[in-house]
Amino acid sequence: MGDVHEGFDRPGASARVLVQGQPVEGYPALPPEVGRGSVLRVTEIGEEILHRPSRPADAEFGTPELAMLVDDMFATMYIAAGAGLAANQVGVDLRLFVWDCMDEDGVRHVGHILNPVVEEDTTRGRRLIEDVEGCLSVPGATVDVARPARSVVHGYDKDGKPLTIEGFGYFARCLQHEADHLEGRLYVDRLAKRDRKDALRQMADRHDAVFAKRRILTDKLLAGRAPEVG
Structure with missing residues (x-):
């Protein structure tokens, strides 16, 4: 998910931070992954890899190659001023996404998840919130999209440990946006x-400015x- 933060303008160590869903004290403005990662090319709408379901992770768990990919995705997300990034947005066919996203309560959420499954909300009266949304693969475009106010995602970390992430408000939107990517769905498809x-x-009007x-x-x-x- 894109165009939310201004690149390196991230909350400092005083903000409340949840990393992989767990509270962390004194977390830096830039996650360690950014310092280790390399910047990759971001795929754009129309490229085939963005428009089909991604492959589940299996043998990748616990490998140096997967750890490096997570680092690279964080670095790429930062230079693209994003709040989230899916693996197919850097040309990798894998069910993985990363995030660094604030919620409405000022809590910063940072992490990654593989093979994510969004828990279906069957609650009567489920609340939808319409808010502005952008995407690094549709550079420069922002449009209001209606999404559920709460999201729960189950999956695994890079070492294969089970992981559950819950988000509200804008962070819930981020989780749903990135999970959509792994199904081959862009927000403009909604x-x-x-x-x-x-x-x-x-996108056509702002493309050059975004890449500059x-x-x-x-x-x-x-x-x-x-x-x-x-």
């Missing part, structure tokens, strides 16, 4: 024809890793 057309027009900003943030990330001279 829109009426006129709204979808408007989103694609926004990503280049600036990539340079900033790389500069922060450069060794000091002297």
Whole structure:
């Protein structure tokens, strides 16, 4: 999910933070994964990998390659100013997504999940909230989308340990948005024809500006890793 944060403008250590659903004290503005990861190309609407269900993880659990992919996805999410990113958005056919997203209570949620399954909410009177939504694979476009106010997702961490994540408000929206990606569904697929057309027009108008900003943030990330001279 995109266009929520301004790149590296993240809450400091004073904010309440949940990492993998657990409270953490003194968490840095940039997760450690960002410092280890490499920036990957973000796929865009129309590319085949975004429009089909992703492959479940199996042999990948516990491997260095999976840990590296999680790091790379965090780094890519940051330079693209996103709140969430799915593996097929970096060209990888795997049921995995990462997030760094604030909720309405000012709680910051950071983590990753593999083989996520969104718990179906059968509660009578389920509340939907319409709010603005963007996507790193539809760069520059933002449109209101109605989604449930609460979301519970079950899956596994990169080592294969079971994981359950609960989100409310904007974080619930983020979880649902990323889970949709792994089913081959973009948020624009949920829109009426006129709204979808408007989103694609926004993308065409803002595409160059979005990528210029990503280049600036990539340079900033790389500069922060450069060794000091002297």
